[in-house]
Amino acid sequence: MGNQQRKMTLFDSFRVLKGNTRISVIFQPLWGIPYALFNFYLGLYMKAQGITDQQIGELIAIGFISGTIFSLFSGVITDYLGRKKTTLIFDLIAWPLALLIYIFATNYWLFVLAAVCNNVARIVNVSFTLMVVEDATNEERKAAFTLSNIINIASGVLVPLAGVLVEKVGVIPAERSLLALAVVSMTVMAFWRNRYYVETRIGREILRENQRQKVIAGTRLNLFGNTFAYLKRKPSALVAMVITVLFNVYLPIGTISSLYFAPYLTEKLGQSKALISSLGVVNSLTMLLVLVLLLPRLQSGLFPLLVGLGFQLLSLAVLILIPPGDFWPLIIVIILYALGFGLFRPLVDALFADITEGKERAGLYGLNNTLTSILSALAGFYSGRLYQATPVSIYRFSFVLLLLCIIGLFTYGSLEKKPIVPRINLPWRKRIPLSGRELD
Numbered sequence: 001m002g003n004q005q006r007k008m009t010l011f012d013s014f015r016v017l018k019g020n021t022r023i024s025v026i027f028q029p030l031w032g033i034p035y036a037l038f039n040f041y042l043g044l045y046m047k048a049q050g051i052t053d054q055q056i057g058e059l060i061a062i063g064f065i066s067g068t069i070f071s072l073f074s075g076v077i078t079d080y081l082g083r084k085k086t087t088l089i090f091d092l093i094a095w096p097l098a099l100l101i102y103i104f105a106t107n108y109w110l111f112v113l114a115a116v117c118n119n120v121a122r123i124v125n126v127s128f129t130l131m132v133v134e135d136a137t138n139e140e141r142k143a144a145f146t147l148s149n150i151i152n153i154a155s156g157v158l159v160p161l162a163g164v165l166v167e168k169v170g171v172i173p174a175e176r177s178l179l180a181l182a183v184v185s186m187t188v189m190a191f192w193r194n195r196y197y198v199e200t201r202i203g204r205e206i207l208r209e210n211q212r213q214k215v216i217a218g219t220r221l222n223l224f225g226n227t228f229a230y231l232k233r234k235p236s237a238l239v240a241m242v243i244t245v246l247f248n249v250y251l252p253i254g255t256i257s258s259l260y261f262a263p264y265l266t267e268k269l270g271q272s273k274a275l276i277s278s279l280g281v282v283n284s285l286t287m288l289l290v291l292v293l294l295l296p297r298l299q300s301g302l303f304p305l306l307v308g309l310g311f312q313l314l315s316l317a318v319l320i321l322i323p324p325g326d327f328w329p330l331i332i333v334i335i336l337y338a339l340g341f342g343l344f345r346p347l348v349d350a351l352f353a354d355i356t357e358g359k360e361r362a363g364l365y366g367l368n369n370t371l372t373s374i375l376s377a378l379a380g381f382y383s384g385r386l387y388q389a390t391p392v393s394i395y396r397f398s399f400v401l402l403l404l405c406i407i408g409l410f411t412y413g414s415l416e417k418k419p420i421v422p423r424i425n426l427p428w429r430k431r432i433p434l435s436g437r438e439l440d
Contacts, residue, residue: 013143013146013147013296016139017140017143017147018135018140020131020132020134020135020197020198020200021131021144023193023196024128024144025151027189028147028152029155030185030186030188030192031095031186031189032152032155034182034186035155035182036152036158036159036280037155037161037182038099038162038179038181038182040277041162041171041174041262041273042102042175043258043259043260043261043262043263044175044262044263044266045102045172045175046259047263048170048171048172049106049172050107051111053384053391054384054387054388055111056259056263056384057381057382057383057384057388058381059112059259059380060253060377060380060381060384061377061379061381062115062380063377064374064380065373066119067119067121067369067376067377068370068373068377070120070122070123070373071122071123071366071367071369071370071372073123073366074123074125074126074362074366075227075362075365077127078126078127078130078362078366079203079206079210082199082203082207083127083199084127084131084194084198086123086126087131088191090127091121091128091186092190094117094120094121094123095121095182095183096183096186096187097117098117099118099179100179101114103176103183122373125369126369130200130203130361132144134200134202134203134361135200141350141354145349145350145353146291149287150287150288150292153291156281157280157281157284157285159280159284160280162174162277163273163275163277163278165178166274166277167273171273202361206362226360227360227363234355235415236355236415237355237356239411239412240351240412241368241371242408243405244348244349244352244368244372245371245375246375246401246404246405246408247344247348249375249376250401250402250405252379252380253379254316254395254398254399255337255398256279256334260387260391268324269324269325269326270325279334282331282334282335283334283337283338286335286338286339286342287338287342288342289342290343291342294343295343298343301418302413302418302420303420304343304344304347305344305347305409307340307343308339308340308341309344310406311337311339311340311343312336312344312402313402314336315334315336316395318332318333319395320395320396320399352368379397383397
């Protein structure tokens with residue numbers, strides 16, 4: 001079974017999917033493509049509207065503070081409304097509504113409102129993830145996470161189209177057009193996908209219990225259910241959560257999708273606004289090669305996660321050392337980042353899904369999002385000040401976050417008694433039968 005899974009092709013990965021897991025993957029392009037197009041230039045769009053570096057940091061912080069509040073109630077809301085209904089309602093708020101506000105935003109406070117609405121996605125992150133994983137096998141979960149990442153990453157190949165549009169009409173008109181496209185696409189996705197979704201088995205059980213007990217979400221004091229008792233029984237799950245949280249804090253600050261990335265390239269490294277969109281193609285193609293050719297052939301275990309973090313650390317190291325004006329070293333940065341992210345992201349998502357189980361899942365994902373929001377709010381608040389003082393500092397901070405992830409990975413391996421680095425069977429260590437005995 002293990003060998004069969006390692007050799008699974010892209011078509012085989014899709015074929016094993018069933019039910020909600022399959023539906024989630026089918027509709028992912030309607031979100032992934034428009035997101036890739038508008039997100040790359042969103043930071044430059046904000047700055048063109050008069051938003052300062054420090055205010056960008058504040059917007060990240062405010063978004064995550066609101067995300068903390070939403071995350072606190074995400075598990076309760078998901079259990080109270082059901083996974084399916086929660087995903088529909090809050091997807092529409094987090095994306096079409098938030099992006100509409102971005103389109104008409106001309107001052108700081110409208111961007112604040114858009115950031116708050118967008119962070120309603122903290123609720124959707126729980127309900128949507130449960131729609132994907134709850135009725136699925138481990139094999140289906142890994143396939144779903146891999147395919148979803150492939151779709152989102154492949155969408156990045158289209159980023160140069162956004163660059164061409166920016167070059168022709170300017171940042172503000174181009175970004176508003178891309179945001180309008182995203183509003184239409186994501187609205188269609190939310191309603192169309194909901195038509196085919198079916199409430200999960202555990203979701204139906206919880207809804208029946210709520211009806212019997214007449215549980216009202218607002219009166220539940222234990223927001224995370226039995227989550228803390230579960231984490232006490234299974235400390236490795238807590239460590240896996242810490243790794244996931246630290247990595248999610250790194251995402252809005254130190255990755256290619258960060259609001260700081262495009263401004264850093266254009267303002268600090270002196271790159272062309274249109275030219276940097278080509279880096280999105282390099283990123284997407286490299287990640288696709290990883291997800292399609294490399295990831296399915298990797299042996300199960302923690303070593304690919306370690307390699308993924310290592311590549312991202314190398315990427316940050318090169319980015320920190322690049323002098324202004326040089327474009328080609330940026331290609332190395334993106335290739336290293338894409339190799340690392342492509343390996344680590346789907347595997348860490350699958351790791352957290354596999355180590356959680358039963359009715360505690362909603363609470364675990366809710367706590368995970370809450371911790372992510374709190375730490376991301378702090379990181380966002382100070383990242384704006386760091387960037388304004390010394391722009392490269394946010395990438396040094398990101399480097400530290402990934403080092404902490406590596407420490408967490410070794411801790412997890414120790415608790416689960418799983419080796420991080422595979423044992424290499426050297427020729428002189430082969431077991432040789434001698435007189436009825438085997439000696440090293």
